[in-house]
Ligand code: SF4
């Protein structure tokens with residue numbers, strides 16, 4: 001199904017993104033970020049959640065800010081890698 005909200009990256013700078021990462025020591029395993037990620041880049045591993053850097057676009061094309069960081073209840077846990 002076509003996601004009508006998707007906007008492809010417009011230039012090389014947008015493609016050359018960095019990803020976000022989760023600081024495992026601080027993750028409570030609540031799972032809120034997994035639900036919000038538009039790229040399904042977040043999954044559970046051993047009781048904490050991890051971001052697949054190959055799938056994370058920093059939410060570009062979907063949102064103006066990283067949704068995992070926005071919803072995470074622990075400040076500084078979802079951060080730019
Ligand atoms: S920044 Fe966006 S795309 Fe990347 S892991 Fe977080 S929610 Fe997913």
Ligand code: SF4
Pocket residue numbers: 022026027028029030031032033034048049068071072073074077078
């Ligand atoms: S929202 Fe934050 S605390 Fe919850 S699973 Fe994701 S990284 Fe961990």
